[in-house]
Amino acid sequence: MTTPPEKRRLKHDLGEGSSSAPISRPPLKKRFTGSYQMQPVTPTAEKAPPLVEPIEPLSPSPPPASPIDINNLHQYTKAELLQRMRLEKDKLSQYEKRYDALEERYLDKEIQQSLLRIDWSLIQSEITFMTQLLVTVEATQPPAVPTRQSSLEQQKEWNDANQMAIKQLCTKVLTRLQTWSQQVELIEHNFRSQHDVMQQRLIVSDWLQNEIQDLQTSYKRGQHVLSDLQKNLESLLEQTDLLKGNVAIVKTELDAAKARLEASVDELNAVCKRQDRAKYQQETKPKQATEDIAPVQKKKKKVVPVTSDHPQTTLEEHQLILSAREKELDQLKRDRQLLLREEERLLSMFSLTEDRLAETEYVKTLKLSIEHYRDRCYHLDQRRIEIERETDRITLARQQLVEQMKSEKIAQSMAMEGEMRRLENDLTRIRGQRDHFQLMVEEQKTKESREREAQDKMVAFAHQGKQRVIALMGRIERLKQTQTMAGPLATEFEQFQQLKEKTEHTRLLLSSLEMMERKERPQEAEVASLKQYLDNWKHHPSILAYDQLLLESQQLSLMIEFFESNEGHLLESIDHVASIYNKLEEQQKKVFDIAHKRDQATKLQAEKMKYAQTFSQLTSDKEKLTITVQKLRATKEARQEVIKQLTEKEKALEQQVSEKEETICKLRRTIEEDKTDLEDINHLCEDYRISIEQNELMVTELQKMLKEKQKALEEENKLQQQTEESLEKLKRKWEKIAQGENPAEQQLIDECEELRALLKCSTCRQRFRTHILIRCMHTFCKHCIDARLETRQRRCPTCSEPFGANDVKNFYL
Numbered sequence: 001m002t003t004p005p006e007k008r009r010l011k012h013d014l015g016e017g018s019s020s021a022p023i024s025r026p027p028l029k030k031r032f033t034g035s036y037q038m039q040p041v042t043p044t045a046e047k048a049p050p051l052v053e054p055i056e057p058l059s060p061s062p063p064p065a066s067p068i069d070i071n072n073l074h075q076y077t078k079a080e081l082l083q084r085m086r087l088e089k090d091k092l093s094q095y096e097k098r099y100d101a102l103e104e105r106y107l108d109k110e111i112q113q114s115l116l117r118i119d120w121s122l123i124q125s126e127i128t129f130m131t132q133l134l135v136t137v138e139a140t141q142p143p144a145v146p147t148r149q150s151s152l153e154q155q156k157e158w159n160d161a162n163q164m165a166i167k168q169l170c171t172k173v174l175t176r177l178q179t180w181s182q183q184v185e186l187i188e189h190n191f192r193s194q195h196d197v198m199q200q201r202l203i204v205s206d207w208l209q210n211e212i213q214d215l216q217t218s219y220k221r222g223q224h225v226l227s228d229l230q231k232n233l234e235s236l237l238e239q240t241d242l243l244k245g246n247v248a249i250v251k252t253e254l255d256a257a258k259a260r261l262e263a264s265v266d267e268l269n270a271v272c273k274r275q276d277r278a279k280y281q282q283e284t285k286p287k288q289a290t291e292d293i294a295p296v297q298k299k300k301k302k303v304v305p306v307t308s309d310h311p312q313t314t315l316e317e318h319q320l321i322l323s324a325r326e327k328e329l330d331q332l333k334r335d336r337q338l339l340l341r342e343e344e345r346l347l348s349m350f351s352l353t354e355d356r357l358a359e360t361e362y363v364k365t366l367k368l369s370i371e372h373y374r375d376r377c378y379h380l381d382q383r384r385i386e387i388e389r390e391t392d393r394i395t396l397a398r399q400q401l402v403e404q405m406k407s408e409k410i411a412q413s414m415a416m417e418g419e420m421r422r423l424e425n426d427l428t429r430i431r432g433q434r435d436h437f438q439l440m441v442e443e444q445k446t447k448e449s450r451e452r453e454a455q456d457k458m459v460a461f462a463h464q465g466k467q468r469v470i471a472l473m474g475r476i477e478r479l480k481q482t483q484t485m486a487g488p489l490a491t492e493f494e495q496f497q498q499l500k501e502k503t504e505h506t507r508l509l510l511s512s513l514e515m516m517e518r519k520e521r522p523q524e525a526e527v528a529s530l531k532q533y534l535d536n537w538k539h540h541p542s543i544l545a546y547d548q549l550l551l552e553s554q555q556l557s558l559m560i561e562f563f564e565s566n567e568g569h570l571l572e573s574i575d576h577v578a579s580i581y582n583k584l585e586e587q588q589k590k591v592f593d594i595a596h597k598r599d600q601a602t603k604l605q606a607e608k609m610k611y612a613q614t615f616s617q618l619t620s621d622k623e624k625l626t627i628t629v630q631k632l633r634a635t636k637e638a639r640q641e642v643i644k645q646l647t648e649k650e651k652a653l654e655q656q657v658s659e660k661e662e663t664i665c666k667l668r669r670t671i672e673e674d675k676t677d678l679e680d681i682n683h684l685c686e687d688y689r690i691s692i693e694q695n696e697l698m699v700t701e702l703q704k705m706l707k708e709k710q711k712a713l714e715e716e717n718k719l720q721q722q723t724e725e726s727l728e729k730l731k732r733k734w735e736k737i738a739q740g741e742n743p744a745e746q747q748l749i750d751e752c753e754e755l756r757a758l759l760k761c762s763t764c765r766q767r768f769r770t771h772i773l774i775r776c777m778h779t780f781c782k783h784c785i786d787a788r789l790e791t792r793q794r795r796c797p798t799c800s801e802p803f804g805a806n807d808v809k810n811f812y813l
Contacts, residue, residue, distance in 0.1 A: 107345070124166070131169045132225045133218050134176045142166055183207075198673075201680055247346060254339050261332050268325055275318050282315065386693065390686065444554060451558065466510065469503055472580075476500065498608070499580055516561070545646060549639040556632040707793075714763070714797075721765050729753070763797050772811050776801040779811070 124142050142165035143158055187207045194200050476499070583600070729750070761767050761781035769779040776799050785808055788794055795802050 127169050129225060130173055133222050135172045201677055254343060261336055553636050772809050773803050774807045774809060775803045
């Protein structure tokens with residue numbers, strides 16, 4: 001009877017055709033679900049993973065056993081093999097734990113490195129943002145953080161370059177801030193050195209304009225930088241979207257590989273089941289053959305080896321197939337583990353847990369910044385409310401100022417309207433006077449034209465008389481010739497001589513008239529220039545007096561011309577000459593009539609007497625006219641002086657008007673400057689008010705802190721006094737105990753001290769209670785209450801009830 005082959009023996013398939021003994025295997029459940037691997041266990045094949053130190057066993061283990069020869073497994077018992085398997089399994093679990101711990105440490109270091117990279121990149125971005133805002137937009141960007149795969153030399157080069165770039169940026173920012181602070185100090189020095197308010201305002205306004213320009217340029221730079229940051233943010237969002245897509249693709253690939261792995265595991269389970277069934281069938285067939293009849297065994301002795309060899313080869317083939325499939329499964333498991341690790345690494349890179357995120361410094365700083373910004377928002381909200389109140393108050397003041405300005409403008413406009421009306425009335429009056437004077441001038445011009453026409457006629461008549469006189473002179477010469485021829489006409493000759501003298505006198509008169517006309521011509525030119533001057537000064541208020549004087553002077557000049565021309569006398573002389581001419585004609589008729597000549601001589605004598613009388617009257621009239629002309633010239637000079645004085649007054653008034661206009665312009669400018677100064681002062685007052693409020697808040701906070709410190713100091717003093725009292729009590733007790741005194745007496749003494757302490761003040765514990773507060777009925781010493789009243793901390797030390805000086809009363813124990 002043949003024994004069946006042993007079942008659960010270890011077997012290592014090395015591809016050989018035969019083996020000494022079959023290998024025992026674990027059950028199917030452990031085979032395909034556990035961490036069992038169908039690998040040969042050899043001492044030379046054990047290698048430590050990279051970057052891992054040699055591991056010491058975590059638990060005490062027995063001394064290492066001798067290595068097992070895989071080719072001679074049948075020499076060892078089952079207990080030894082199981083013990084060896086347990087030892088190897090414990091080692092494997094220890095290695096796996098160590099590997100997990102190292103992997104966790106590696107992941108923690110990677111996370112810390114990534115957080116450090118993020119923090120450093122944020123610091124760099126903040127520094128560059130500050131430089132771009134304060135200095136220039138085109139600032140040199142620091143080099144990017146190197147990747148993990150970079151070498152140490154590359155990291156050192158990056159560190160040096162980054163250090164230099166950040167130093168440059170920080171120096172630029174620092175120089176900018178230093179220059180700004182120096183400018184502020186210089187402006188403050190200039191502001192304090194100037195005692196003139198206008199100069200101080202100019203300095204402050206120039207500084208504010210420069211600051212506004214700097215803020216505008218920094219705002220533009222900030223807008224440019226924000227646009228660049230927006231673009232970078234968009235690019236980073238696109239990259240994150242791409243990475244998310246890649247992670248999703250990797251997840252889908254992992255799911256597909258997992259599904260394929262599960263399908264292959266199911267196929268292997270089915271193959272293993274078929275193999276077990278075939279093996280079971282092969283093992284049951286020899287048993288049936290042994291139970292047959294002996295003759296049948298004899299007949300089939302030669303056939304049995306053939307049938308036994310055939311199942312042996314098929315079983316080896318199936319085992320080879322199974323080992324290959326198991327190797328493939330192990331490879332797939334390794335790939336699956338690697339993919340899972342890669343997935344975990346990628347997830348750890350791009351997604352952190354909430355606990356780790358909460359433990360990071362960046363999250364803590366963010367929380368602190370959030371709290372800071374909340375407080376800042378609350379402060380700004382309070383500040384906004386205060387500013388709104390201040391703006392309401394300022395708007396009310398501004399409305400009051402606007403109303404005052406409006407009322408002032410209305411009053412000024414009313415005054416200006418009254419002045420304009422008065423000026424318009426004056427203008428209408430002056431225009432009426434000017435029109436009246438123009439009419440008078442035109443009338444005078446017409447009169448002058450008429451007089452000139454009459455004068456021209458008189459001149460023409462004088463020329464005619466002159467020609468007639470010349471003709472008479474010719475006739476007289478002829479008469480002389482005739483007289484020379486006729487001697488007895490001596491009397492007529494004398495008469496003729498007299499007539500000749502009269503004609504010469506008339507010639508003199510005519511020459512004087514011509515001289516007077518020549519003198520009048522420059523006077524007329526002067527009058528024309530004066531008229532032009534008057535036409536230029538028609539709109540002046542002193543035209544009235546000047547025109548009146550001009551009219552009077554013109555009238556006087558006309559009178560002078562009239563009297564000087566002596567038109568009547570000329571006419572009389574002309575008539576006289578004409579009568580003489582007639583008489584000469586009569587004399588020609590009566591040349592030879594002596595009686596007639598005697599009558600004519602008598603008549604001539606009478607006429608001579610008459611002419612002598614008329615010449616005396618004319619001379620007297622001439623003297624009177626010269627006197628009147630002198631008077632008129634004196635009045636004319638006086639009037640001219642008056643006109644000069646009026647023109648000087650007019651110039652003085654014009655100068656005064658121009659000066660007043662200049663003063664009005666200056667006043668307007670000063671008003672505008674005062675308005676701007678008021679606005680600047682209002683702004684400065686607002687700034688000072690804001691600073692005062694901030695200082696008041698600081699003062700209140702400092703007062704609160706001082707009160708808290710004082711309370712803490714008082715409490716510490718109280719504690720110190722209590723400890724000193726307790727120490728003194730303990731010393732007394734110790735002395736009494738050391739001296740062996742009576743404890744009852746000591747108890748009485750202690751009670752007396754306690755009662756005495758109750759009678760003492762609760763704040764200083766040195767003086768007795770002498771004063772009471774009516775508000776809360778607490779008692780203290782006088783010194784403590786006086787100190788509270790002097791420092792204006794008028795609150796009860798025990799209950800913090802406010803009290804006044806009237807609430808303090810004395811009492812006696």
